[in-house]
Amino acid sequence: MNPTPASTRLRQPQAIDDMLLFRLSRLLAVGGAAVVRLCEGRYGITRREWAVLSLLWQQQGLGPSELAERVQLDRARTSKALGQLLAKQLVRREPRPGDHRRALLWLTPAGEALVTELLPQVHQLNAQLLQVLSTPEVDALDQALARLQQQALALNQAQDPDRPKADRRLGRRRAPGSPDIP
Numbered sequence: 001m002n003p004t005p006a007s008t009r010l011r012q013p014q015a016i017d018d019m020l021l022f023r024l025s026r027l028l029a030v031g032g033a034a035v036v037r038l039c040e041g042r043y044g045i046t047r048r049e050w051a052v053l054s055l056l057w058q059q060q061g062l063g064p065s066e067l068a069e070r071v072q073l074d075r076a077r078t079s080k081a082l083g084q085l086l087a088k089q090l091v092r093r094e095p096r097p098g099d100h101r102r103a104l105l106w107l108t109p110a111g112e113a114l115v116t117e118l119l120p121q122v123h124q125l126n127a128q129l130l131q132v133l134s135t136p137e138v139d140a141l142d143q144a145l146a147r148l149q150q151q152a153l154a155l156n157q158a159q160d161p162d163r164p165k166a167d168r169r170l171g172r173r174r175a176p177g178s179p180d181i182p
Contacts (some may be wrong), residue, residue, distance in 0.1 A: 020148075034125050043118060045088070048073060048081040050118070053090060053107065057115040061104045063096070090114060 009018040016022050033049065039050045051071045056062065062070065068078035082105065085091040090111035096102040107115065130138055 029131050035122055037116070038125070040122060043114060045090075045114070046081065046084070048077060049085055050122075051089075052078070052081050052085060053111055053115050054119065054122075056091065056105055056107050057112065057119075060106050063102060063104060067105060085111070 010020055013019045016088075035050070036047050039045050045053070048071075051073075052067065055067060055070050059070075064078060064082060065075065067082075070074045071078060072129055073081070082091060086093065089143060092106050092108050093103040093108060096104050100122065165178075
């Protein structure tokens with residue numbers, strides 16, 4: 001009996017284990033666990049805080065909304081991470097010139113030192129994960145991920161009247177009138 005080719009399983013999934021997003025989520029959970037342990041155990045920051053710090057390290061002076069978009073978190077989660085980083089004195093807020101209602105975000109010297117120390121360790125974990133792939137496979141993976149990212153953005157921007165939206169402002173995660181699932 002021949003096993004079903006991967007291309008068929010991914011394009012026509014028969015089980016949750018065949019679905020691309022589920023597999024990517026599992027990879028992130030398992031592969032990211034070492035980074036989470038490192039961040040939380042050694043440095044006392046969460047994965048989200050690490051994402052915020054590393055993005056600010058790349059580009060200082062972002063506004064909170066721009067940062068949320070870059071880190072691909074909703075504003076509430078970004079705001080929570082920023083509040084924690086401000087309390088830990090790893091990030092500082094400065095009023096935007098000419099508009100004191102809006103702020104720009106900067107790493108503090110302690111934040112810069114943390115990123116400078118942690119980044120090579122995260123790079124090493126990334127390299128260890130990728131070492132099972134050949135250089136052509138890594139190149140193909142990079143190209144495939146970029147194309148999948150573009151397709152995901154296009155799907156999210158498409159106006160589909162049949163795709164329901166959750167009303168998260170009221171804390172709802174399901175459509176009104178749908179059955180309660182324990």
